[in-house]
Amino acid sequence: MEPDFLRNLILKAKHAYYYSGEPIMSDAEYDALEDQLRQIAPDDPVLALVGSPIPADTILTKARHSIPMGSQSKVNSEAEFMTWAQKSEGSAIHASLKGDGASAAAYYQQGRLVQAISRGDGTIGEDITANAMRFKGLPAWVGSERHGFTGAVRFEVILTVDDWTAIDPSRSKNPRNAGNGIMGRKNGHQSDRLTAYAFDIDETVQGQTYRFATEAEKAQRLTQLGFNLIPQRLCSTAEDAVAYFRETAEQREALPFWIDGVVLKMNDLGLQERMGVTSGRPKGQVAWKFDSSGAETVLTGVVISGGHTGAIVPTGQLQPVEIGGTTVSSVSLVNFDEIARLDLAVGDSVWVIKANDIIPKVVRVTHRPEHRQPILAPHACPFCGGDVGRRINTGGDEGVILECRNAACPKKSSGKINRWISSLDILGIGDVVLESMLDQLQIEDAADMYTLKDRFNELATLVTHAERDLRLGEKRANNILEAIEAKRVLSISEFLGSLGLEHLGKRRVEIMIRAAQGELDTLDDWRSGKLRDPSVAELAGAPNIAAPIQDGIDAMALLIDKMLANGVEILPPQDDLHGSVDSEAFKRKTVCISGKLPSGKKKADYQEPLLAAGYELVDEVNKDLSYLVLADAASTSSKAVKARKLGVRVMSEDELTGLLTAAS
Known part of the structure; x- marks a missing residue:
């Protein structure tokens, strides 16, 4: 075996053994590799390494790119592309697939992979080295012992269709989101399912940055060094590039991984340099994305x-x-x-x-x-006939969501029972069973479920499918009662967070208890009206929504009393909620969304999911903001610039989706 191949295998094996707990070879196989390398190069630096080459505790810590990772401007049609291509000065156009994954950069020193950083906002990302060591297509060692590669390689982290199918046979989550989730796992689980496809390189030779002449030369060098190259083609004319785009669009379903377009660059790097940069985007490069299916x-x-x-x-x-x-x-x-x-x-x-x-x-x-x-907007609730109106958002303005204003609307009642059941994970009560309970047992609210232990015969004979005279039966009735009784004693966060109150989920209750420093420890505290006190609302970290939360709790007074009368018990706050307030963690609970998002969703569409996950949607960028969400995380808009100056993380919509998924 070649020495660089042996080094790569040894480093990957060391890392897998010490970091992942999932060895990729036996001890005997590993010892044989070291023996081979020792015979070829007795003083090889890889042989002197002890333990894992990458400390596991570095995963997901913040890290700065030595060379910023920007993004390309976009073209949406052949006409737009041809307008851009007219600036080519006769230069060929380098075209490559735009993988639908996550961009990152790998940094090498004298041959060894020393750090891999996710793109992040282009300047600061997260250290993913511990996981990247396991990626397919990303070598841990590059070059010979004396002439080991020093520099940076940019690559796309992709979950191929085969690997996606292997870990998620139902394909319930698209491979981009699934791959991003794996890449960001602290335990590295399934990182070996991800593949790195290199697409750019910066190399240092004898302390100086090597100046490549063309994109094609860069690609040749990446291949020479052993990187897994993203599929690409050198097009001699703009018409050839258009043909490549069309060919790729037709064949994309047959590719081994998902793509969302083609990246096109002036092959002449000198021309790219002369064309310059606008708003952080090089004028000599564009991304031509496909229309969604x-x-x-x-x-x-x-x-x-x-x-x-x-x-x-x-x-x-x-x-x-x-x-x-x-x-x-x-x-x-x-x-x-x-x-x-x-x-x-x-x-x-x-x-x-x-x-x-x-x-x-x-x-x-x-x-x-x-x-x-x-299609006419209803002037009355289609479920109860009550008045309807537009939901008032946290800023006091009318939003786009139409809602029923009748507190006694049966749809709200059944919906709140469903919320209680799903929030507390009470098993056995699906939609059909719940509808039958509402109709035949006169269950009016979630509190009535706690009376069912005294109505066993009625529950067991509950008709679930009248057309076939199917009944619930004693076994299912027993299982349901056991599930309900298991949720009779609840923490205050479980209780309040499961009532179906707007702005108030279980996680937000815990956050507010911790922040309020004793002001919201008991149910009586929450029902006392304290949340209308601006000082308490500020202390609890909910200055804009505390009053609406209080209104919601007050409106639930009869239900809460009925819950307690039917034997629901509230535990005192956990000890860990009585500690000092982590103000930095608290600041991470606000999100600002700006501009037109790729999915077509509006800010208002994210308001409820954010609140349910414990985050507050705000309109301004300030020092207390946690995340600024933009269509392009590398944007240099005024809000983005201000956010970076304040140390606020700028993220894409995909990253926001990942944040919400992780919080759910």
């Missing part, structure tokens, strides 16, 4: 759904159509403002895409027939 179909109807918060949500029914390998028959219409913006009506032909290749979304009407049926 889509198809035309007909909107055949609209169904209105409601939930425990009273929100009234329109869902479109479609003539079934296949998009991206799955059949789509329904689509969220988001809200009635979006319906009006699209000028959408039943009977219209519509173009439906899978936003981020996952969520069906109507993007435009393609044909409006003569006898189309308008």
Whole structure:
């Protein structure tokens, strides 16, 4: 074996043995590798290493890129691309696949991989070295002993279709999000399922930065060094580049990994340098992204759904159509403002895409027939006939969400029972069983569930499918009662966070208790009206939503009393909630979203998911902000610049989705 190959295997084996707890070879096989290297190079520095080459405790610590990782400007059509290509001065165009993964950079010193950093905001990312050591296609050693590679290699971290299928046979989560989650795991689990595809290089030779002449020369050097290269092609003309884009678009479904476009660069690096940079984006490079998978179909109807918060949500029914390998028959219409913006009506032909290749979304009407049926926003709640209005957001303004204003709306009641059941993970009560309980046992709220232990016979004979005379049965009834009784004694965060109150989930209750320093330790404290006191609201870290939370608790007074009367017990706060306030952790609980997001979602769409996960959506960038979410995390907008100066992390929408997923 070649010495550099032996070094690479030895370093990876050392790391797997000491860090992951999942050895990639036996001790005898490892000893044989060291013996081979020792015979070739007795004084090789790799032989002197003891333990893992990468300390495990560095994973996910903040790290600064030695050379910032920027992003490309985008073109959305052939016309836009040809306008850009006219600046080529006759230079060839270097085209490469735009992998749908996460960008990162690997840094090498005299041959050895010393650090890998996620892209982050382009300047500061997270140290992922401990996981990157296990990536396929990323060598731990590059070059010979005397001429080991020193420099940086940029690469895309991708979960290939084969590996995605192996770890998630149902493909319930797209490979980009799944791969990003694996890359950021502290325990490194499944990191060996990720593949690194290199696409750029900076090399230092004898202390000086080596000046490559072309992109093609860079690619040749990456291949020579043993990196796994992203598929690419050198196009002699702009027309050839267009042909490559079209060819790639047609063949993307057959590729071994997901891509979302093609990256096009002037092959002449001197020309790229002369073209300069605008807003952090090099003018000599562009990304031409594919349209999301889509198809035309007909909107055949609209169904209105409601939930425990009273929100009234329109869902479109479609003539079934296949998009991206799955059949789509329904689509969220988001809200009635979006319906009006699209000028959408039943009977219209519509173009439906899978936003981020996952969520069906109507993007435009393609044909409006003569006898189309308008979709009208309801003037009364379709479930109770009560008044409806627009939800007031935390800033005091009307939002886009339509909601029922009737506190006694049965949809709210059943929704809140469902929220209680799902929040506390009470098993055995699905939608069918719950509907049967509501109809036959006159269950009005979650408190009534705690009376069912005295109604066993009624529960056991509950009819769940009248057409077949199917009943619940004693075994299922016993299981349900055991599940309910297991949730009779609750922490205050479980109790309040499961009532279905707007702005108040279990995690937020814990955060507020910890921050309030004894002011919110008991249920009586929460019911006393303290949250309307600005000083308490500020102390609890919820100055903008404390009063609405108090209003919600007050509105639940009868239900809370009924819960307690039916034997629900509240435990005192846990000891760890009585400690000092971690102000830095508290600052991490605010999120600002700015600009048009790639998914097409608006800020308001994230308000409830953020609140449920324990975060507050705010409008301003200041020193107390935790995250600023932008369409492009490398943006140099005024908000982005201000955020970086204040040390606020700037993230993409994908990273926000990951944050919410991790918090759920």
